[in-house]
Amino acid sequence: MNQSISQNSNLNRYGEQGNIPQRKKRIYSLNNEWYFLTREYGVFGPYNTVLKARQELALYMRRLGIVRAAVS
Incomplete structure (x- = not known):
């Protein structure tokens, strides 16, 4: 991964302070x-x-305008 991209991904989002929260639990299964x-x-x-949930999240x-390319 490009170093500048990886450094930017470690930054807090607007309004966030302190430790960066985990965002990987955005997709979950229920029943x-x-x-x-x-x-x-x-x-x-x-x-x-x-897979369909990931595709829809990427879309x-x-x-x-959160990302320009597909999220993997």
Whole structure:
């Protein structure tokens, strides 16, 4: 990974102070269905697979301008 990208990913987001919270728990499973959680609009789902939830999260982030490329 590009060093400047990796350094920027360790920065706090606007309004955050102190330790950076873990963001990898954004996607979760409940009763064999997959969901993702956002700060802005809450819970999205259900999706049949974790892959579909990841794809929808990536699309959501691109639409909001949070990322320019797909999230893996």
